[in-house]
Amino acid sequence: MGSRKNSCSKTGETWDLETLDSSSPDSANHLEEQWLKSTRSLSDDEHSVEVVLEDSRELLSLTSPPPGREIIRYEVTVNQRNIEDICLCCGSLQVYTQHPLFEGGMCAPCKDIFLETIFLYDMDGHQSYCSICCFGKTLFICESPDCTRCYCFECVDILVGPGTSERISTMACWVCFLCLPFTRSGLLQRRRKWRHQLKAFHDLEGSNPVKMYKIVSAWKRQPVRVLNLFGKIDKELESLGFLESGSGSEEGRLKYLEDVTNVVRRDVERWGPFDLVYGSTQPLGYSCNRCPGWYMFQFHRILQYAQPPSGSQQPFFWLFMDNLLLTEDDQATATRFFQVEAVTLQDVRSRVLQNAVRVWSNIPGLKSKHSALTPKELQSLETQTRTRGKMAAQKVDLLVKTCLLPLREYFKYFSQNPLPLYK
Template sequence: MVNQRNIEDLCICCGSFQIHTQHPLFDGGMCIPCKDNFLESFFLYGEDGYRPLCTVCCSGEILLTCENPSCNRCYCSECVDALVNPGSSAKFQAMSNWKCFLCLPLISENGLLKKRRKWQENLKDFYNRESQRSLEMYKAVPAWKRKPIQVLSLFGDIEEELINFGFLENSSGNGKLKHLVDVTDVVRKDVEEWGPFDLIYGCTPPIGQLSEHPPVWYFLQYYRVLQYAKPKVDSEKPFFWMFVDNLVLTEDDREIASRFLETDPVTMYEMCDEMVKNAVLIWSNIPYMKSNNSALASDWDLSLLAEDIQSLNDFSLWPTRLVNKCFIPLREYFQCFSKDHTS
């Protein structure tokens, strides 16, 4: 603060001087451990729809929550007190309708915690540059420009999940869901007439559910329809896709899916009495899916895991039970209606 050192030469997450890159959101540097933690944790969301970790350091406790209806970010008292001013976290906590540092205007004075001029673009570039693989991301849409989401759901019905997160309501114009069970006769013209779509969802049937088609058929049909629905290459319109396997694809089938979709899957699961109750593999370009915190240990045998789950004799768990939290990041791109119809 007395110009003895450039803030970009300091990791604003932990205070280290071993700088690897710049923080994507705020003025300041970032060391390798903090960079790795940021990549894994930034898109995690809690059950209440808020990010449970600090926006600056992606850790921390005693969190301040932004009260802007279009924001879901939190900040830890350690970062706020260190970068803004000692005691600032208590001051902000006592305020009503507190707006966070990314919601405030660029000229706002908050000590050393200053948001970057184009932080949304910086975040995308940061992930593309620092991730082991390029993560397809879109620029967040300002709340006043967000439009209702248009969804095409293949095989599995996700209406309940979209309603729970406020994407679908009974009133007209509040989002649209088209659900198809059989797409054998669907051609490009059909998809273009139904669309344009913002999210294409598809899944294999649950373990133990009889089907006239082999499991890989569901993926190949999904991939075919996905090509029909994708926007043009130069389009900046946010477009998301997700395919879920309920552990019925073979190892060769999973390799085919990863090659076609150009990304590896993440495994999500439910635990009950220290036992995996249900698990799914998910391929998606939704930001949350990059997080390693949602993945199983890589040395788990998925075929044995599927057998263990099947032995529970509970085939009622549809994959959407596990992927619903993945839809929360979509609130940054599409209109979301709260239950009291005020947002």
């Protein structure tokens, strides 16, 4: 991905923007006073949070429409067009729906790109693409605690004001437009209850039948409770900050089961409730006395016991990972049981395929960015496994972490295990 700017320690307070009514001056003024008081108290801190606001009434001195996305500012300020009638992502006037996070429209092609990329994350823990246009080569990282969002130079210059990206580049710490207590920055107006809007957008426009949960405000997130079947992922969870180092099952954060043959419903209900259920087939290269299909069927059985009551709005996620061991019949059965298509995730380093897995899950954003494995690629992986034994079999950790990254929108992650801002 493009380079990331403003890498500093995450500091500052979290603001309750979920209930802020932009039509209420009193509420907005109260939060603004709090914010200004807080930033003044940090004025001597090298990590002070800085704010960029622009006057959206500034008019362009142009007599004809500019090319590209500059037309957004021109149409709003010169032609007085409602920004809801312009695609916020590309500037098209062929609006299909509304942008879920900010006031503005969205054309059909940009809608498809947004749905596919809004829950994609890099291993630095931040989103892979701009939260406005879902593109962008060079991105700013929001430095608000527990925020994962990024914004591209082009969006901030066009929608906030010319030269904004240069000013942000000079800041020690920058807070994004979804975290500020101010609802407007230039032409960029945050939607009220944007978390609800994002869920509604996904439910209405998404093709995936799997239920999406509303993302959770940072101040409401709780530590994740995990039921871990067959393959341990405690180290991956700790490295992502979801588990405190050494907590394990002692504090009820993680329950690991290797053999579930005799586990019944009341056992799972007694151990739970759980927020995440994870299971997998054995890695390639490991010998076991059970067929791969056994892991899939047992995972599905335990999953039924762990699911919350029907109608619950509490975020609940599950993930089953196949290390390329299930037969075609087993794969078809898994798709029918889980009611979601599998995706193939590949670990490619230096243009060499290192590993791949098939994943069934309800975690948002788990779409494969790769085509299905060819017979030649599959044979290459099997050859690597035979050559390097268990070392090759243990290379699933990166793929597991890739799958779990979107959960940062739902659960608390601990500051003593921060992800690096750079890869």
